[in-house]
Amino acid sequence: MKKLVYTLTVGLIFSSGHWLLAQDCSNNIEDASRAYYNGRFEEVISLLNCDLADIDKESKTDILELLVKSYLLLDNNKEADLYMADLLRNNPLYKPRASDILLYRELYSSYELENPWNFGLVTGVNIPQFEIMRYQ
Secondary structure, rough: OOOHHHHHHHHOOOOOOOOOHHHHHOOOHHHHHHHHOOHHHHHHHHHHHOOOOOOOOOHHHHHHHHHHHHHOOOHHHHHHHHHHHHHHHHOOOOOOOOOHHHHHHHHOOOOOOOOOOOOEEEEEEEOOOOOOOOOO
């Protein structure tokens, strides 16, 4: 009986480990942001080094943005470029803020949003008919 309880407990712990890891990563955003603004970029990378598959879109955007900025300031442009591509795949309409660092905005501007297929037909006549109404 003890073996069965032990086996079930260990199985439950290992099966929920992936969910706990994802929770820790989204909970670390605030700590990583604080570390970024204090200049501890290695700490940002260690806090946000996790699986991003089960995280919501907004948190994932924040995590990837912090990672890109940290790698840029650590002069690791290759990793920063990879994370910028992930960021733009996750959120194609993302725009950097005017207060972001220049290296980050330059890396962002090196990418271009392009539609692979674009078919359409625009036809029609537009004859507006206005009615003037008087409100009392």
